[in-house]
Each structure stands twice: as C-alpha cells, then as structure tokens.
Amino acid sequence: MFSTNISTTLSFNATVLGSKQRILLLVALLLLSTFSGSSAQRFCNVCRNPPGGGFRDLANPGKRFTLPNGRTFTCGFMKQSMRDVRVDNTAAPGERHMCATAQYIVDRYCNCYGTPMAPIASEFIDPNPACRLCGLPRLDNRRVPRVNYNKLTDTGRYGRLNCRGLEMALAQGVFPASACSQLRQRSANHCCNFSRL
Numbered sequence: 001m002f003s004t005n006i007s008t009t010l011s012f013n014a015t016v017l018g019s020k021q022r023i024l025l026l027v028a029l030l031l032l033s034t035f036s037g038s039s040a041q042r043f044c045n046v047c048r049n050p051p052g053g054g055f056r057d058l059a060n061p062g063k064r065f066t067l068p069n070g071r072t073f074t075c076g077f078m079k080q081s082m083r084d085v086r087v088d089n090t091a092a093p094g095e096r097h098m099c100a101t102a103q104y105i106v107d108r109y110c111n112c113y114g115t116p117m118a119p120i121a122s123e124f125i126d127p128n129p130a131c132r133l134c135g136l137p138r139l140d141n142r143r144v145p146r147v148n149y150n151k152l153t154d155t156g157r158y159g160r161l162n163c164r165g166l167e168m169a170l171a172q173g174v175f176p177a178s179a180c181s182q183l184r185q186r187s188a189n190h191c192c193n194f195s196r197l
Contacts, residue, residue: 056117150164151190158183
C-alpha cells in the first residue's frame with residue numbers, strides 16, 4: 001500500500017521531468033514494485049496472494065463485524081494485526097496458522113478487490129467426510145437397528161467395535177474417507193440387517 005501511494009505521487013510528478021529523468025523514475029518505480037511484491041510474499045496478506053501473481057487488498061477496511069464468540073473487529077484491524085506476520089521460511093511456529101485464520105475471517109466478513117479468487121470455503125476438502133454405515137441399498141435398514149446396537153463387529157484394521165459405536169463414528173467423520181467403503185463391506189451386513197432365524 002505504501003509503495004503504491006509513492007508510485008502514484010511519483011508518476012504524477014513525472015510529467016514535469018525530462019526523458020532521462022523519466023527513465024530513471026521508471027526504473028525506481030520498477031524496483032519499488034518488485035520490492036513490494038517480494039514483501040507481500042514474506043508477510044501475511046489477509047486478502048490472500050493469488051497463485052501465479054496478481055494483487056489483492058481490502059475494499060472495506062472500516063467494515064465492522066462480530067465473530068461467533070461475540071468479539072467485534074474491523075476489516076482494517078485484521079489487516080493491521082497481520083502486517084508483520086511472516087509466512088516465508090523464516091516464519092516462527094504458528095505464524096502461518098495465524099495468517100490462515102485471519103485470511104479465513106477476512107474471506108468470510110470482508111471484501112477484497114484485485115485479482116479474483118474463489119472463496120476459501122470452496123477450496124476446503126473434508127479429509128474425513130461423514131459415511132453412512134447402513135447407506136447401501138441391499139440392506140434391511142437405513143440405520144443400525146436397536147437390537148444390534150451392542151453387537152460386536154470385526155472392522156479389520158480398526159479392531160472389534162459395537163455396531164452403534166461404529167455407525168456413530170462413521171457419521172461423525174472419525175475415520176478417513178478411504179476407510180468408509182472398507183468398513184461398510186466388512187460390517188454393514190452384520191450391523192444393519194436383522195439376524196436370520
């Protein structure tokens with residue numbers, strides 16, 4: 001932001017300079033913009049740096065918002081509080097996480113201008129999505145029947161679990177996505193169907 005204001009001022013005054021002075025001024029502006037670009041990579045940009053280059057900055061620094069915990073902030077405060085937080089190789093432990101948290105908050109409550117980017121939420125992939133143990137069409141029930149709650153099932157790599165506990169753990173995303181089909185294959189018939197007489 002600082003270098004942008006300087007370059008605007010210098011560009012405006014360049015109309016009164018000679019051609020050699022204009023060339024020197026353009027070189028100086030190029031150096032300033034290069035320095036400000038590398039600076040943006042070293043420190044946290046709450047509006048996120050677009051992949052492949054570009055520029056983004058706050059459009060509404062005065063906007064106030066309240067977080068779910070009841071604390072109220074402005075978008076400008078979020079930017080100011082992150083201006084010296086490093087995200088490069090010299091970042092202290094926790095600085096990148098702090099920056100990512102601020103970026104998420106700004107993405108949700110503030111507006112940024114510049115190179116368009118998709119919202120952070122669209123980039124999120126849940127590594128442990130919910131999985132329905134009894135979600136297969138060939139089963140008797142869509143949920144573990146009460147009579148099977150305490151029935152033990154051998155899940156293989158996760159050991160022996162009671163059917164209700166396994167159903168709840170899968171529904172809450174306790175297991176990785178890759179385990180869903182394996183656990184269904186091993187335990188769904190045993191847990192979701194009534195015992196045959």
